[in-house]
Amino acid sequence: MTPRELPRLLDGRMKFRHLVLLDAIARRGTIVGAAAELHVTQPVATRGLRELEEILEVELFQRGPRGLTPTVYGEAFTEHARAILAQARQAARHVVELAGAERGTVVVGTHLFGSNVLLPRAIAALKAERPNLTVAVRDGTPESLLVELSAGRLDLIVGRLTQISDEGFLRRKLYDESVVLVVRASHPLAGAKTVDLATVAEYPWILPGPETALRRELEELFHNNEVLLPANRVEATSFLTVRQLLRDTDVVAALPRLITEEDPGIARLPLSLEPIGHSVGITMPASSKPTPSASALIDKLVAEAVQVTRRFSPAS
DSSP: OOGGGSOOTTSSOOOHHHHHHHHHHHHHSSHHHHHHHHTOOHHHHHHHHHHHHHHHTSOOEEEETTEEEEOHHHHHHHHHHHHHHHHHHHHHHHHHHHHSTTOEEEEEEEBHHHHTTHHHHHHHHHHHHOTTEEEEEEEOOHHHHHHHHHTTSOSEEEEEOOOOOOTTEEEEEEEEEEEEEEEETTSTTTTOSOOOHHHHTTSOEEEOOTTSHHHHHHHHHHHHTTOOOOSSEEEOOOHHHHHHHHHHSOOEEEEEHHHHHTOTTEEEOSOOOTTOEEEEEEEEESSSOOOHHHHHHHHHHHHHHHHHHHHHOTTO
8 A cells, every 4th residue: 555545534534533433343342332332323323433434445344243343454443543542531631630730530440469458558548648639440350451451541450460462551560479279267178287179179169250361370270180170160350259259158269369368257278379370560551651640659559569568478
C-alpha cells in the first residue's frame, strides 16, 4: 500500500464515537451487546461500524451465527483505538487533577495476589495524606484487567506479574511471594505433620479459573505427581468467596502466603508447592505517564511493599 492509498483518518470523518464503538464490539463480541453498553440502538451501532469500515476500506469483523470475530485488520486497529482512547481518558484526568489541586481519581485493577495485604495498606496510607483523592478499585482476572488497562479504563494493575509479551505494558516488581495450601483451622487435615497430594486431592478444592497462570501451574503439579485434578471443585478468584468457603466447608485452596498470615481461622498444610510462586508488582501502560493521582498511589505501593516484606518475611 503506497502513502497515497492510506485511509484519510484526519479528514474529519472518523470520530471518537467510532473508536469507542470499536472497543465495545471487540469486548462484547456482538452489535447488540455493544449497543446496550453504549446506550444506543442496534441500527446506530451497525451504522457506526459500517462507517468505520468504509473509512478504513477493510472489513474489521467477520459476521457469524455466534457474533462478531475480529479480522486481522480489526485486531490491529482495535489495539490502536484503545491506545488513543487511553491517552484521551488520561489527559482528561490529568487536567481535572491540575485544576482540583488535591482532588483527583486513580483507578486500580487488582486480583487475588496483592489485593488482600499490599493494596489496602497503600490506599490507607494515601488517603491519610490526600483524603479528597478518590481511589476506585476494580477486581478481575489478570487477562480482563489487561484489556481494561490498555483501553485506559485503569491507571494501573496491582497483583501477580505475569509474562506479558505485549510491549505496551511496563511491569515493576515489588516483592516475591510463595503459594501455600490452606484449609480451615478445624479441617481434618489441619495440624497434620505430613500430607501428600493424593490425600489432599480427596477433599473438595477451590481452584482459580482455567484462564489464570496459577491454575495452569496447579494442573501441572497434579500431572507431575500422577494425581487427578479434584472433580469436586469450585472455581473462584474472589478472595471474599474463597475465604468464606474456607471457613464454612472442608475445601482446600492454594493461596498467596501473605493472605494466610493474619487469619487465625485458616491453617496451612505441610505440603510444598515449589516451584509455584510469583512476583507481586505494578503493571502500567508503556505509552503514557501516570497521572499525579496514580503516581501518588504508586509511591505508597512501593513504600508499603518494603514494610510488608520486612514484616512477613520468613525470617522475621
